[in-house]
Amino acid sequence: MDDLLREFLTETNESLDVVDVELVKFEQEPNNARILDNIFRLVHTIKGTCGFLGLPRLEALAHAAETLMGKFRDGAAVTPEAVSLILLTIDRIKAILAELEAREGEEPKGEDTDLIKQLEAMSIAGDASMAEAKKKPAKPETRGTLADQTLERELRLGEVSLDELERAFRETAVEVTVAEEEVVETTAAAGIDFAKVAAELDARMGKTGPVKAIAKAAVKSDEDAGDSGEAKASVSSQSIRVTVETLENLMTMVSELVLTRNQLLEIVRRHEDSEFKVPLQRLSNVTAELQEGVMKTRMQPIGNAWQKLPRIVRDLANELKKEIELEMIGAETELDRQVLELIKDPLTHMVRNSADHGLETVEGRRKAGKPDKGIIRLSAYHEGGHIIIEIADDGRGLNVERIKQKVVENGLATEAELEKMSDAQINKYIFAAGFSTAAAVTSVSGRGVGMDVVRNNIELIGGTVDLKSVSGKGTAFTIKIPLTLAIVSTLIVESSGDRFAIPQLSVVELVRVQSNSEHRIERIKETPVLRLRSKLLPLVTLSNMLGTADASSATADDGFIVVMQVGSQTFGIVVDGVFHTEEIVVKPMSKMLRHITMFSGNTILGDGSVIMIIDPNGIASAIGTSVTAEIGDLSDHEKVQAVDDTNARVSMLLFRAGSPEPKAVPLSLVTRLEEFEIEKIERSNGRELVQYRGSLMPLVRMNEMVRHRTEGTQPMLVFSDAGRSMGLVVDEIVDIVEERLDIQVGSDIQGVLGSAVIKGKATEVIDIGYYLPLAFEDWFFRKEFAQAALTRRLLFVDDSPFFRNMLGPVLKAAGFEVTICASATDALRRVAEAPTFDVIVSDIEMPGVNGFEFAETLRRDPRLKATPIIALSALCTPASIERGRQAGFDDYVAKFDRSGLIASLKELTNQDMGMAA
């Protein structure tokens, strides 16, 4: 009984969902007899089963609804009120079913006379309106019994024959107006057919085992679904219900079968002419087909997730007094049922949103010159291993001003920040947590939890959501999600002799690198980078990441680079080889291994070996603290500089040391972020040291207040220059932000350049120039500086306050008497006043007079013909270097290459000195 009831519950719930949809359709198309037939049949089945199971309350309700629908069928007018009433009844039935489930089979007490009375009244009204025809009451009865029969049948034979049976039956019923005998005969004929199929299946089962028979049935049912596409509704109510667990087990068994087959194939390959060859080939094909079939069973049309939507939209339209049409395109697009479950709610929410916020009221639409009826269009399609779902409405579009207002109110951004953003960027704020623009909280939406939940849910399954909005024209949301979570398409790569799988979802492209080819690995401060289409790409070697690197792989510059994108981060992973792509079934890792963030799981490949699956997020976060800190900023900066130098944003590393107020240092100056175990910190000669990359690195505490930890790890910023490193000990590394650096308040405190507003908070910008000599007294006064340089005069031109602040002290420390100018015009004025500078260092990208023009002007002055001029630029391309040479620069140095600048200064001033001597 229990099983039967459970079966009844699932089946009825499913049927009711169909009825919901069909009824809404029916309301629009009251003359479509097929839809009505369908609804009638479903309700009738429910009624029949309820009677059979002894659920009188449900039976009475279903009966009353059926009677009313019977009237429709007989030609009574279909009114929206009647449809609403039936929908109400269906809701009641659903409620009772839910309780039934909760109470495990006991029908809840209660009365439904209110509804039944209304239904009856409506039926009578229908009767009155069309008293004549009462024609065919027998037909549904016959069908009802047939439905009961199908319930008794065993599942293994599948719906194939069942469907045929019914089709045969239906045809007979329509064509033949005469004797019952004939009907019986046709059924008998169908019965024979049934037996034939059964026999065939049995025979096949004998050969290949039960798994195959099921798969066959599944495949057949698929074809069948295709066949009867035009009569789609009747198919959905007839399918085999199998628990997911069964399918999962089946999947495992199939995997095992595949492995065994592979082993057999391997054996046969060793024996040239084996008699097993042919049958094995057949087995191989069958296995492949079987695998495909089982995979297919997990797939479901997305229409299943949309089923409830027409009803929801209809109710909403009534409630909001709007006219809404829901268009659904691509409902047959298939995706994994697990994914399907997960997107159901977000989708519903978004459609509700479109109906509530997106579409205008009828008056509003008339005013805007649009048709009364608003359209919400849902569409789904496949695109490269993803499924794209679009929810578009032709409503008013997002109200950018309102969003701005809300953003400021909720403190998500300042007005100044918003001003710089495009509308599209501002619109994205609707995905921010706790954001809702609905002025009034309706029962539909405006409860404050909204699009952020939607976004989270979608991102949870590896999807993305985007939106486009045109004011007055409408809004369109695009959701991109992977087809399935269980089966992932991966790229199999090799690193240090091991194979790994990288999910293709995050792979952007593959680049082959060779030392003599167009693409080669360059190094910036010993960090490998790849210049790809004028963008710098940070690289990591997979074997280094995984700690499997050996001496041979470390030196190789040949290999493949897998370019990956994770969130906004793009980076390359260097691997030794790339094999092929393979669809794999992700299996969770053992508990003992789950702490390794580099792997998201493992799987068994077609050849039976186990392979680890790389987690792109794990790699990205591991890179985040090392490589991007070193160079990611460089490419960023290049980009920004090219656009607008005055607005240059600088990546700043935020940290805390000693006090709760954040402190910042330009990320570009930091070589690496490290955490050392406290035990690793040694003391020698009154200073703290750690062994770092084969040498001793002195540690400097940011200030006396920095907590001396006694256990765990100590975070620190590592600064390296010319083979020396120092660690600046801090309390906590907070964040990396990109901000315009505008030091507003200067500082007298040693080690602090001043204060700037970063992320809306006053932040101390520290002066690295102060701390470096604390580690090595001679940091800036090393042998490369001739003492004579101390008296040299240097003119430094840079429009960016950041670089002026940063490089000024460095140059001073290098022994120059530095004059700093904020623009080329200012510098030219200074030079004209007193052309006694020994060396000039100038930025290239400056507003007004740029560096090239500046140098050309200088060179025209005979007094300055011999003065060395050094160009300082973020843009170091061969073309710009050539341009610089033509303009009269003596040297061209990358903006972040402090040691390069110092070396160049040394060389040029010494040369100059030599000449003077």
Add this chain to the structure above:
Amino acid sequence: MTSITGDNNNDKGLASDSIQFVTVVIGGQLFGLPIHKVHDVFVPESMTRVPLAQPEIAGVLNLRGRIVTAINMRRRLGLPLREGAMASWRSASSSAPSPTA
């Protein structure tokens, strides 16, 4: 296989008070494994090493469609490692739930 009398952990509820053990030799020393915890004894064909894993994890392997973590008992017990081939056993103890896809 030896039979050793004991009274602990006998969740199979055998009629007598005895527990059966599978005896294994690790590094020249005899050890006993409660027999109901032993799922399978086999010689693995291939093993995939797991980078960044704890040192005692020898790797992961495929046991008839299930992924099983292999532990190097010598390492786990701090015994000197053996050169050459690796014979391995497996116990399906509580730490190995069946990983279905």
